[in-house]
Amino acid sequence: MASDLKKQKIVRRVGIVGYGHLGQYLVNAVQESDQLELAFVWNRTAENMMGKVDDSLILQDLSKFEERKSDLIVEVAHPTITTQYGEAFLRVADYMIGSPTALANQEVENKLRAAAIHNGLYIPNGAFWGGNDIKKMADRGTLHALKVTMTKHPTCFKLNGELKEKNAKVKEGEIVTLYDGPVRDLCPLAPNNVNTMAAASIAAHNLGFDKVQGCLVADSRMTDWHIVEVEVTGPGDVATGHVFNVSTKRKNPSKLGVVTGNATYASFVSSMLGAKAMGPGVHLC
Structure with a gap:
């Protein structure tokens, strides 16, 4: 039954x-x-x-x-x-x-x-936190900028090319920015690690992979967490600094050497x- x-x-x-x-x-x-x-x-x-x-x-x-x-x-x-x-x-x-x-x-x-x-x-x-809200802004054309920063222990990255070499040189106690630029160029270098950034680029469709910014940080002290920070910029007066802005920080428990955090x-x-x-x-x- x-x-x-x-x-x-x-x-x-x-x-x-x-x-x-x-x-x-x-x-x-x-x-x-x-x-x-x-x-x-x-x-x-x-x-x-x-x-x-x-x-x-x-x-x-x-x-x-x-x-x-x-x-x-x-x-x-x-x-x-x-x-x-x-x-x-x-x-x-x-x-x-x-x-x-x-x-x-x-x-x-x-x-x-x-x-x-x-x-x-x-x-x-x-x-990726806040994806639907970001998509709504993209739909209305009010999303002006989006940056996603991912911070992990070096052993949690699976990288290619120059980023792999740079990550291998990170020493104990060091924090190294491996990449800071357009998501499109980062994806082939870190195809297993930056799916969050790719999802952000799809949500922020008025910016896309070329204008959404991705930042990858190797932090040798980050033994228990994966951290994803999202910074959204919308309309406002740049001259006065009165610009719409939302920043989120997501801490996902994770073990050393693991690509995907527990909550994902x-x-x-x-x-x-x-x-x-x-x-x-x-x-x-």
Whole structure:
């Protein structure tokens, strides 16, 4: 009887792409939910799922995702998934992109926006605080500037190129600004760390990836937290300094060497539950 009642309540079949720490958390959340049903789980290394996910739910070949009849596909693997499969996902299901740094590539963003004509492209807020309010300002054209600063222990960054080299040189007790500039240029250098900034760039659509500013700080004393600071600037009189401004500081408990802070896991579950019924187009969730 309980099983029959759960089937009556199921509203969404969800496919999870990625089975790292966050992917495992989401899979468990889906299986415990009376609103969701697991359609499939894919991971680059399928062996990591053996004994943890029922064999019938493991998708060995991601190109065959359509066979699983998902209502929502959730990516928590790597930005390249969106580049390779994003358009195809959107043809048959809503798509929640957990690595929105992929959209820093203008061509990829354009293609996905064009593909989101029958289903929704959902961007989870994750660690980004105040996203809906910022989007409202962008909609009205009253958002003049936005800066997001992320501070973490050096071991919590997974970086590429010059930033990787710079981060490796951070010494005990040091605080080093690794980057301070447009989010678009930062995303390829830190694709796993700055999804918060990418989400900010989507919310602040009148500024976009080129005008939203991102600042990445390595703090060797930051052993227990990830900190995200958001500074919003709106209309006013610059000459007098009477300008609309909102600043927030989010402290997320985290362990050394971990990319995603503790509170972000629950935020992703909320986003997954909310990624529905908004229709075609791009939506924050």
